[in-house]
Amino acid sequence: MKLQSILLISTLAFAACGSDNNQQAKKESNHPGMSKGKAIFVANCMQCHKMNDKSIGPALAGSMQRWDNDTSRIAKFIRNSQESISLGDARAKQVYEENNKSPMPPMPHLTDNDINALIDYINKGVE
Numbered sequence: 140m141k142l143q144s145i146l147l148i149s150t151l152a153f154a155a156c157g158s159d160n161n162q163q164a165k166k167e168s169n170h171p172g173m174s175k176g177k178a179i180f181v182a183n184c185m186q187c188h189k190m191n192d193k194s195i196g197p198a199l200a201g202s203m204q205r206w207d208n209d210t211s212r213i214a215k216f217i218r219n220s221q222e223s224i225s226l227g228d229a230r231a232k233q234v235y236e237e238n239n240k241s242p243m244p245p246m247p248h249l250t251d252n253d254i255n256a257l258i259d260y261i262n263k264g265v266e
């Protein structure tokens with residue numbers, strides 16, 4: 140076999156199993172028929188949040204208005220709520236007080252794309 144074709148084959152093999160996108164595709168295919176946002180919600184948020192009722196955390200339907208529909212502000216909170224609180228964000232402090240200071244755990248593993256998909260899902264407001 141020529142060196143060139145060996146290189147080509149190993150590049151293809153690497154592309155087929157190495158990328159994060161493929162990992163993501165695998166995760167999504169475990170939830171057939173679910174939107175990406177819902178799948179991420181089920182895996183990371185549902186133990187503490189419902190759309191329309193209070194659970195451990197507050198009901199999330201309509202929560203964007205409580206953040207002035209500022210997606211980058213709410214994205215920051217979802218990734219690290221304690222940081223938003225310590226930086227003095229007014230809604231972050233208020234929701235923390237309203238929930239007897241039970242903290243929401245940080246979500247450093249979520250990508251910007253994941254959080255945007257979550258925000259779309261929350262904006263639909265349907266479980």
Ligand code: HEC
Nearest residue numbers: 183184187195196197202205217220234235238241242243
């Ligand atoms: C272990 C429980 C827990 C998990 C898991 C959790 N949350 Fe929370 N969440 C809370 C609590 C408690 C609060 C309110 C207190 C605070 O601010 O920390 C909150 C507050 C919020 C708020 C603010 C709501 C408002 O009315 O302003 C949003 C938005 C939110 N969470 C989204 C999410 C998303 C999206 C996920 C999944 C990526 C998630 N949460 C995972 C417990 C949780």
